[in-house]
Amino acid sequence: MADTISSLLAPASVALVGASDDATRIGGRPLKYLREAGFGGAVYPVNPKRSRVQGLKAYADIASLPEVPETAILALPASATLAAVEACGDAGVASATVFSAGFAEVGEEGRKLQQRIVDTARDAGMRLLGPNCLGVFNPSAQYYGTFSVILDGTLMKPGSVGVVSQSGAYGAHLAHLARARGMGISKWITTGNESDIDVAEALHWMVDDPDTNVIMAYAEGVKDRDLFVDALEQARTKRKAVVFMKTGRSSVGAEAAASHTAALAGSDDVFDAVLRQFGAYRAETTAQQIDVTYACASGRFPQDNKLGIFTMSGGFGIQLADDAEAVGLDVAPMPDDAQEELLAALPYSSPRNPVDATAQAVSQMELLTQSVNLIMQRGGYDMFAAILGIGPASPTFSSKLREALMAAVPEKDDLVRGLTMSAPVEAVRDYEKDGFLVFEDGTALAKAFGALAGFGRAFDRPASEREALWMEPLDLPTGPVSEAGAKAILSKAGIAFPEERLVKTGAEAAQAARDFGTPVVMKICSPEILHKTEVGGVAVNLLADDVEDRADEMFAAVARAAPDATIEGLLIAPMVGDGVETIVGVSRDPVLGPIVMFGLGGVFVEVLKDVTFRAAPFDVDEAHRMIREIRGFPLLEGVRGAKRADIDALARLLSDLSRFAYAHREAVKGVDLNPVRVMPEGEGVIALDALIEFGGDGA
Amino acid sequence: MADTISSLLAPASVALVGASDDATRIGGRPLKYLREAGFGGAVYPVNPKRSRVQGLKAYADIASLPEVPETAILALPASATLAAVEACGDAGVASATVFSAGFAEVGEEGRKLQQRIVDTARDAGMRLLGPNCLGVFNPSAQYYGTFSVILDGTLMKPGSVGVVSQSGAYGAHLAHLARARGMGISKWITTGNESDIDVAEALHWMVDDPDTNVIMAYAEGVKDRDLFVDALEQARTKRKAVVFMKTGRSSVGAEAAASHTAALAGSDDVFDAVLRQFGAYRAETTAQQIDVTYACASGRFPQDNKLGIFTMSGGFGIQLADDAEAVGLDVAPMPDDAQEELLAALPYSSPRNPVDATAQAVSQMELLTQSVNLIMQRGGYDMFAAILGIGPASPTFSSKLREALMAAVPEKDDLVRGLTMSAPVEAVRDYEKDGFLVFEDGTALAKAFGALAGFGRAFDRPASEREALWMEPLDLPTGPVSEAGAKAILSKAGIAFPEERLVKTGAEAAQAARDFGTPVVMKICSPEILHKTEVGGVAVNLLADDVEDRADEMFAAVARAAPDATIEGLLIAPMVGDGVETIVGVSRDPVLGPIVMFGLGGVFVEVLKDVTFRAAPFDVDEAHRMIREIRGFPLLEGVRGAKRADIDALARLLSDLSRFAYAHREAVKGVDLNPVRVMPEGEGVIALDALIEFGGDGA
Missing domain, CATH: 3.40.50.261 (Succinyl-CoA synthetase domains)
Known part of the structure; x- marks a missing residue:
């Protein structure tokens, strides 16, 4: 696979089919760019109406070329493209780029034509880029297989x-x-x-x-x-x-x-x-x-998210601190002794962070050097930013500023270093040569630094062990299953459900309730009944003495509402009222396949849509990050004296379910665990209901 | 007031105290700028050490000037500023700008010095700008009372x-x-x-x-x-x-x-x-x-928020549609007949909105003209945006593009018209001359258009009638009041509370409960007890038969927990369990004074901090906008079949409370109505508890 794409980007030889002598036309531009760049490979213009194109010998067709080109660029109308693809395929060209529009994007006719050129290419073992694309380029190979106008004048x-x-x-x-x-x-x-x-x-x-x-x-x-x-x-x-x-x-x-x-x-x-x-x-x-x-x-990614800021204007410093905090950076204060040292040198400064050396540092640049050096050497930061404003725009001032700044940079440093300034591009390049990232304003710098910190964290995470997340697929039924059936299946995937009993009669139901010794919930159990409440198939908070009568009533109500449903019996379980109510589910995204969803129950999901997603499968650490993304997360940590919920158990549930979802991605269309009660720390999670939907069209 | 600021910005004459011959120094720059700009008023450099400064006659002090200058600029060290302010005040100068730092921003000493110069100025009836400021400028009057370096070279x-x-x-x-x-x-x-x-x-x-x-x-x-x-x-x-x-x-x-x-x-x-x-x-x-x-x-503000988008690249169109929707603009589809007309002219186009004429419009510019004209004339939009990309960067292409675009603009239009492009500044200015706002990218355009729509809406709102929001202040107590006292006060401000009865004995309490005929809530009533639950002073859901015993128990419990509190009695009220629980309050912001807060109760306020604010006073329309700002607003509109809550009544409550808060902003430090139950539409709001905190330091 990789090799065929390589043929598109660094071919030994290229045929340009539909080559034009007019360097401003689609069939002319690639030739112009290739020649300007000094591309070292062979370039074969193909144009049956001309003997030369842009000074190069032209050929009537692919078959007439002196060698089989490694790749071909087709700069032809949509209607002529299929024949050209066939010719390339017959000749054994490895890949082709199709510039032309007029295919799938214009409707059914175009879609069919596009399918035919793909089929033709596949049959010939040829890879296709496009159609309706702008091609490729590869500056280090001097290769420009594109008609983009941005290359006009400057490669x-x-x-x-x-x-x-x-x-x-x-x-x-x-x-x-x-x-x-x-x-x-x-x-x-x-x-x-x-x-x-x-x-x-x-x-x-x-x-x-x-x-x-x-x-x-x-x-x-x-x-x-x-x-x-x-x-x-x-x-x-x-x-x-x-x-x-x-x-x-x-x-x-x-x-x-x-x-x-x-x-x-x-x-x-x-x-x-x-x-x-x-x-x-x-x-x-x-x-x-x-x-x-x-x-x-720049290739530098910070280990952590601490940012030290140097400014000569309080207002700009505050703005950058605001922006940095908004993207999760830590504008941590300077150590006390470093603050004292700064204050001793410049009594008017704000030495905390942002370090504000005031406009005095503009006239006394040694103060700038001293302040920046203290921030870099003693601040314990991962990132450093200095706000230079329009100073670097003045050529004379800029060189003094650069010297003062570089005098502050330690011999060896692995800080991510940034500057904000408004200056001509030449001045910017100078500071960049000194190892600074330069931004027009603080917001841009803060967002970029925030992204760097995010990459640093992500890069440092261990590679998730995909094999460890694999589970041997279970032998699943193909038809619908009841709640009890769904729970039995998910139990094999490691998901725990509360103690409950499937009973056939009112008497058995009453016995179960007496055995549990607490108020119980009673639910009809049938593979055909997905919404139990709607058919009168749920009763909560029942005492043992009431159970038998209510069971008989439920059988009767369900028989009236869903006369054709297969009734497996009644599920009896102790009432669980504690814990934080959450919702966990699996769905199949049309693009990204099996997805696990998590959210808090009640208003959080209904009003605030406070849910988050992950592609299955994922490990417990990823599940922890997932859980922390919802806005209602503090509820799981315990608010108003409530105990912290068992977040570890919740993370295990999510990861286990993701493994199940991925292993059965072709058979399982969706899973609902709603509600899942997350009990206090150490007491686990309890999925009170379970629903599995089967269906094809999986990834 | 306005006139004195005018003396700072357009003075007939100005003295520059601390004038320097060196045009790069703080005392030299204003003089340089004033001379370069050709300021028409009199300029008096003051410098006791020189007879001429930058070619102008210099004066030893303010008193020696040939006239009293309208304003003075003090470019002096902090230590010399007080004397200069005195001299200006003695001479009758209307205003002075103080550049120097070293005052309140550097600590207690500086703060005192600053206070002395303000007091001196006030005594002399002189206004002060600064200290530690960069001054002012007024280009149309050629007046530059500043030392900002950005004016170096270009005014x-x-x-x-x-x-x-x-x-x-x-x-x-x-x-x-x-x-x-x-x-x-x-x-x-x-x-x-x-x-x-x-x-x-x-x-x-x-x-x-x-x-x-x-x-x-x-x-x-x-x-x-x-x-x-x-x-x-x-x-x-x-x-x-x-x-x-x-x-x-x-x-x-x-x-x-x-x-x-x-x-x-x-x-x-x-x-x-x-x-x-x-x-x-x-x-x-x-x-x-x-x-x-x-x-x-540009001075054009849209009447509504409908945006029509023209693009020649699908990807850019989608991105702009995303950005526009994110700021609340309506990327409404083109009318059906206009879509048909577009499709007839260009079968490959996407005629909906964004209107994508595809790259074909680049070569056939009449398609661009036709599409843009249809959007402008027939789309029914308030705003129009075209995505031109890097096209205008090419001088030859750009003029054709401009012509094609202008050919589409109707004779008379009041559309806000924008373009995105990457082009040299001269090209940008050309399109601006044609009445287009030009942005580098679609995000910037969308945010700016979103802001224009917001201004349009705000400008069209009627001026709130401040007088109508005024209420005659009540004769308030100075000490703490009980819940019953707070409710009595707020009732006079038009706020409704549920029927309830203040009783002195358990027997009276029982009688009240029998009279209400429903379960009741019973609360201890004392000006000294703010947190009733903590002293055992709240009991809910009581039946009439239980009330007398529970009342006696409550009196006893409170007597133990708060033996010194004045007990006014017990408040008996019917239980209200319905409605949406909200929280309404008044607080005094240290900067912005009396503020009304609104939020939903429960997790919304505790976990999500889902609250919003308004400065008091405000009218019912503003209260409606306020209510719609909270994330949990859908709960008030009714979710899962719940009835819509009485949002009108809630808005009236908020506005009434804001009027009370403003009228009593000096006496009242805070008000808590928590909870306020918003009943189904037409049934009003019920504030179940009320607390007023009195205290000085008001605005």
Whole structure:
């Protein structure tokens, strides 16, 4: 797989089918760029109407080429594409890029045509990029298989940033912004309609690429869940940051995404949770995607989240402290002795953090050096930020400022170091050479540093042992099961349920209640009755003496309401009123497959939609992170003198259920454990009800 | 008041005390700027050591000047400032700006010195700006009373944007960014330590300034609440947008703010709510403050929130739709017939909204014109945005694009029109001349348009009739009152309480319970007992037969637990278990004075801190907006088949309480109505408990 994508990005030879002499046309641009870049491989223009194109010998068709090109670029109308794909396949070309639009994105006709070109390529063992894509480029190989206009005039410089984008226009925009920010690109891939190669596969390939250290990705959805999740997990273990822009989070956006590409949008909340789960960063804005990528490209990730701030203006310091705290950074105070030392040198300063040396440091730069050095050497911070404002915009002042700043940097340091300034690009590059990350404003710096801290944490997590999360699939029934049946199945997956008894008669029910010796709950048990309350099939808080009569009434009520249902009997269980009410479930996301959902019960789920998700399977540590994401989490820790709930047991339940969900992802469509009572610490969790829905179309 | 601030911003004559021949020094810069700008008034350098300063005749002191200058700028060390203020006061100068630091911000000594210069100025009837400030400027009057380095090389162009900033550095940064964005400045005021003139007063003056249409403000806190609130209300009724950056929202930030200036930080949540209440916009980032101001400077505010989007790239369209929905804009679909017309012209397009004309519109620009025209003429939108990407960066392409776009704009339109593009500043200015607002990316455009829609709504609200909200203060007791006493007071303010009876004996209690004929609640009634439960002073759900015994027990329990308390008796009331439990309160914010708080009871307030605030007094409409801000609002609308609660009655309660709170803001420190049960629609609200805390230090 990886090799065929390599043929797209670093081919020994390339045929450009539909080559144009006009360097501004789609069939002309790639040739122009390849020649300007000085691409070292063979380039074969294919155009039956010309003998030369842009000065190069042209060929009538693929079959006439002096060798089989490693890859082909098809710059042809949609209607001519199929024949060209056939010709490439016949010749044994390894891969082809299809620029043309007019396929699946325009409706049923186009979808069929697209399917035919994919089938043709597959039959010939050829990989396809596109159609409706902007192609690829690879600056270090001088290879430009794209017609993007952003290369007009300026090609890209090589670097460590990879770009994978479903949208060509967005991918081009990212490259354009990265270039303006001084970043170099390792590889750039746009996937368009994704008839064959999709963002997940391109991302996976990019993670393996040794030249790529950080990846900007854009997608409206993904198609291959396992590949996608594996790519994210590989990126994390290789300490490569993935900075993702996923669109379609609004209802209008999701609709537009669905009309725009063939990708299924899936649930945006689920996508969001999965990115978090696997340590990727989801950018809210394009500017943020660029800022975070820029910070990650330095390759320094902090061990912890402590930030020391230097300022010469109180107002800016406060603003940065606000922004830093908002993204979870710790603006911890300087140690007392360092504060005293600062105050001794500059009595007007605020030595705590932000360290405010006041405007006096502008005229007495040794104060700047001294303050910054104390923050760096003695503050115990993982990250450092200095607010320089418009100072660096003045050429004379800027060089003094740089010297004073660098005089403060210790010989050896592993701090993430940042600056905010408004200055011309040349001044910015100078400070960058000194090892500082430079941002236009504090908010951008804070968000980027927050992302770095998040990556640092994610990278340091041990690789989850996937094998340990595997469970041998159970031999499941194919038809519906009752509550008792669902509990029996889930019990085998390690999930504990309260003591209860399935009885056939009112007398047996009464005996069960007497044996339990507490008020009981009584529920009808039938594989066909999913909503027991609606048929009169639930009675709570029954005393033993009442049970027999109520049991007979329940049998009668259910027989009237659901005369055709198979009745397995009645489930009798002791009432459980304690604990924190939660809801746990499994569903199958159309894109991301088996998903575990968790939330608190009652108003939390009904009014506040306070739920979170994870892709199955996941371990207990991940379950702990999941539980802490809900807003109502403090309720589990105990509020108003309530005991802390058994969060460990809840985490085990979630992880166990995720393993079950993944092992049976093809057979099981959904699981509901509602409610699950989380008892006080040490007393476990009790799932009071269980429902399993079976159904095909799994991943 | 207004006139004296005018003397600071457009003086007929100005003395610069501490004038320096060195144009890079604090005492040299204002002179340099004034001369470069060609200020038409008289400028008097004061420097006893020189006969000429920067080519102008210098004077030994204020007393030697040929006339009394209208204003004075003091560029002197802190230690020399008091004498200069005295001299100005003696001479009858109307106002003075103090640049120097070293006052209240550096501790007790400085605070005392600052107080002395303020007292001196007040005695002489002179107003003070600063100390520790960067001064003012007024480009249309060519007046620059500042030493800000951002004016080095380029002065400001006049315009409609006013800047009011507590922080000089931040204010300068805003001016710098506004200039880079092509905006002109009307007036610029930095207030520094605010010994006399504060942000609220400067803001008020700016709202009255006929040259100013939109105001950027920065503060860590405000001192004069009534002036501040009045300034915001004036701005709203004059349709002038106030775009506010308030820092100190984090704990570290608030600490730093307190150490940085003398301003009290107050509660950030309250400040936030008050800005919303009075229709100001709170920017989260500096970039956003600039973007929103830029959009407001056009003077077009939409009537409603409908946005039509044109794109030639699906991905960008989706992203903008997401961003627009996130800020509450309505990306409503095009009318069906317009969609059909679009599809007929361009079968591959997505005609819904975003309207995606695909890359084909790049080569066939008449498609762009047709699509955009349809959106503008037939979409029924208030706002329009087109995504142009990097197209306008190409000079040849850009002019064609501009023509095609302008050909689509109807003769007369009142649409707010925006574009996103990456292009050189000259190209941006061209599109701006055509009446488009230009943003670098869609997120910035969406946030700015969202802000415009918010301003539009706020501006269209009728001026709240302050007089109608006034209530004649009641004759309140000075000492503590019991629950019954509190209810009696609040009843006079129009707040309804449930039927209840204050009884003295167990027998009377039993009689009351029999009369009510339902289970009752019984509470001890004493001005000294605030927490009744803790002393055994509450019993709920009592049946008439039990009441007498339980009453005697309660008297005994309370006598043991609080032997010194004055016992007024027992309050007997019918149990009310229905309705949605809410909490309503009044507190006194250290900065913003009497504040009404509202939230849902239970986990909403305890776990989620789901509460909101308003400055008192406010009307019923404002109360309705307040109620809708809490996350748990759907609970009041009825969930899971519950009836809609009586939101109108709740709004009346909140407004009534706000009027009480404002009328008694000096005497009343706090009010707690907890719980307030909001009954089903038409059945009102029932405040079950009431507590009033009296205490001085009011506003």
